[in-house]
């Protein structure tokens with residue numbers, strides 16, 4: 330399953346831009362995501378929480394902050410997954426913010442080639458992790474910015490051990506995803522997680538995985554086919 334052909338391909342279901350415009354209908358099953366990777370981020374049908382794929386298992390952090398393993402039949406409206414292989418490792422110590430972590434990663438990636446995708450796995454102990462999830466939405470769906478105003482739920486985890494699941498997208502990805510970094514968090518005890526706003530990290534290590542292939546799967550629906558992206 331983890332053939333060399335697909336091991337370095339970033340698989341993306343739909344577009345971040347379709348999600349931003351309120352298209353939350355799931356189009357790809359969790360089972361399919363597991364064929365495309367063992368590591369990644371996304372969300373679930375009707376925007377029912379944050380998706381975290383870590384070591385081949387898929388977890389949902391719902392709007393109450395509960396973490397549970399996702400069913401293979403659940404569908405996702407947006408996700409990025411791939412098979413993580415460690416190219417390089419960077420020790421991390423006393424990182425006071427997500428900005429500082431980004432700067433460290435930037436120093437590395439700018440040098441290596443900012444025009445590739447990078448998977449970033451950061452495992453360690455954290456003094457604090459600020460994260461969020463969101464409550465599932467009902468149709469007709471509002472745009473993502475409207476949803477976040479009323480249904481975003483914020484969490485603050487303290488003295489937690491776990492993994493940041495990160496993706497870096499190059500600047501030319503502006504129409505398909507968000508250029509720059511996107512991190513989710515999952516604690517080792519699988520009780521805490523979410524989309525990450527900020528962190529304060531004591532120590533650990535960051536692993537980087539360069540990805541040069543990109544596979545995009547667009548939803549086959551009239552809803553998606555007629556979205557006005559302009």
Ligand SMILES: [Zn+2]
Nearest residue numbers: 370512513524
């Ligand atoms: Zn996220």
